Amino acid sequence: MMRPHREIQGRCPACRNATLFLGDGGHITCSWTDCPNPGAVGEILEAMQHIKEVEDFLRNLDAFRKLVSAMRTAAAAVGVSPPDSFGDTPYGP
Numbered sequence: 001m002m003r004p005h006r007e008i009q010g011r012c013p014a015c016r017n018a019t020l021f022l023g024d025g026g027h028i029t030c031s032w033t034d035c036p037n038p039g040a041v042g043e044i045l046e047a048m049q050h051i052k053e054v055e056d057f058l059r060n061l062d063a064f065r066k067l068v069s070a071m072r073t074a075a076a077a078v079g080v081s082p083p084d085s086f087g088d089t090p091y092g093p
């Protein structure tokens with residue numbers, strides 16, 4: 001049985017019309033016939049999720065660098081010198 005589509009508050013970022021609705025599979029879709037990108041809201045939400053993943057990655061990278069720095073300090077305190085490549089990442093200093 002088909003349920004009627006539910007309208008969603010706000011405007012479509014692609015065509016600026018208040019024509020968003022909850023489409024099949026829970027995807028927010030624009031119903032404007034000439035909309036250049038009816039799935040724009042979904043794409044933006046997906047992009048935001050990727051931004052969050054990158055932020056988490058950078059936060060983890062920063063924590064990793066701090067840990068390496070602390071380990072270098074601890075190693076130096078007991079007269080051990082780790083190899084130069086210790087703690088290197090492919091993302092620069």
Ligand SMILES: [Zn+2]
Nearest residue numbers: 012015030035
């Ligand atoms: Zn639209």
